[in-house]
Amino acid sequence: MVRPGRPRVRSAPVSTENHHRDAHSAPPALTPPPNALPPVRHPDAPAPGELLGSHYDDCFGCGGAQAHGLHLEARAGDGVTITAEFTVQAAHQGAPGLAHGGVLATALDETLGSLNWLLRVIAVTGRLETDFVRPVPVGTVLFLQAEIVAVAGRKIYSRAVGRIGGPEGPVAVRAQALFIEVKVEHFTDNGRPEEIRAAMADPDQIRRARAFEVNP
Numbered sequence: 001m002v003r004p005g006r007p008r009v010r011s012a013p014v015s016t017e018n019h020h021r022d023a024h025s026a027p028p029a030l031t032p033p034p035n036a037l038p039p040v041r042h043p044d045a046p047a048p049g050e051l052l053g054s055h056y057d058d059c060f061g062c063g064g065a066q067a068h069g070l071h072l073e074a075r076a077g078d079g080v081t082i083t084a085e086f087t088v089q090a091a092h093q094g095a096p097g098l099a100h101g102g103v104l105a106t107a108l109d110e111t112l113g114s115l116n117w118l119l120r121v122i123a124v125t126g127r128l129e130t131d132f133v134r135p136v137p138v139g140t141v142l143f144l145q146a147e148i149v150a151v152a153g154r155k156i157y158s159r160a161v162g163r164i165g166g167p168e169g170p171v172a173v174r175a176q177a178l179f180i181e182v183k184v185e186h187f188t189d190n191g192r193p194e195e196i197r198a199a200m201a202d203p204d205q206i207r208r209a210r211a212f213e214v215n216p
C-alpha cells in the first residue's frame with residue numbers, strides 16, 4: 001500500500017568510482033603529500049610484543065570501567081605497527097547476531113589511535129574511512145593490524161585491517177585514517193570539566209599523562 005502524501009523516491013544512479021579501489025590506494029585526503037616522511041618510532045616506545053594497556057579507564061575503546069566498551073587490547077609491533085584484539089559481545093550488535101558497523105569502526109579507530117603512542121605524539125582522528133568487507137558475528141574475535149604509513153607536519157597517515165577466524169584469517173574490515181597532532185589543551189579546553197579534573201587529579205603520574213596520551 002502506498003501511503004498518501006508520502007513521495008515515492010527513485011534512487012539516483014550511484015557512482016561506482018570508489019567500489020573498485022584496491023586496498024592500498026587512498027582517496028586524496030588520505031594520500032600522504034609528496035613531502036611526507038616515514039614515521040619514526042620513539043626510542044622509549046613500548047618494545048615489540050608489549051601490551052599497551054588501557055590509556056584511560058573510561059575509554060569506550062579500551063577502558064576497563066566501560067561495561068559495554070570494546071575492552072580492546074593493543075600490543076606494540078615492530079616499527080610503527082600495532083596489533084589488537086577485540087571480541088564482539090552481544091552489546092555490540094547492529095543486526096541480530098552481527099556486530100554493528102559503528103562498533104567495528106570504533107575498534108579500527110582505537111587501534112589506529114594507539115599507533116600514535118609509538119611516536120609519543122598526541123593526536124586525534126581527523127578522518128576515518130572504513131570498508132566493511134564481511135559480516136562479523138557476535139562472539140567473533142577481531143584481529144586488528146595497524147601501521148603508520150607517513151607523517152607530514154601534524155598529519156599522520158595510517159591504515160588498519162581487521163581479520164576474523166585468526167590473525168591470518170580473511171579481512172572483515174579495513175580503514176585508512178588521518179590523525180592530526182594536537183596539544184594537550186585540545187582535551188583540557190574542550191573536555192567536560194568533571195572528567196578533566198578527575199583525570200588531572202590522578203596521583204599516578206603515568207596514568208594521568210596517558211589519559212591524554214602525553215609523554216610522561
Ligand SMILES: CCCCCCCC(=O)SCCNC(=O)CCNC(=O)[C@H](O)C(C)(C)COP(=O)(O)OP(=O)(O)OC[C@H]1O[C@@H](n2cnc3c(N)ncnc32)[C@H](O)[C@@H]1OP(=O)(O)O
Pocket residue numbers: 029055061109110111112113114115117123124125126127153154155178180182213
Ligand atoms: C590510544 C588512544 C586511542 C584513541 C582512539 C580514538 C581517537 C579518536 O577517536 S579522537 C576523537 C575523534 N576526533 C575528534 O574529536 C577530533 C575533532 N576535530 C578537531 O578537533 C579538529 O578538526 C582537528 C584538531 C582534527 C583539526 O583542527 P586544527 O588543529 O585546527 O587543524 P587544521 O588546521 O584544521 O588542520 C590541520 C591539517 O589537517 C587537515 N585536516 C584536518 N581535518 C581533516 C579532515 N577531516 N580530513 C582531511 N584533512 C584534514 C587540514 O586540511 C590541515 O592540512 P594542512 O596542514 O595541509 O593545511
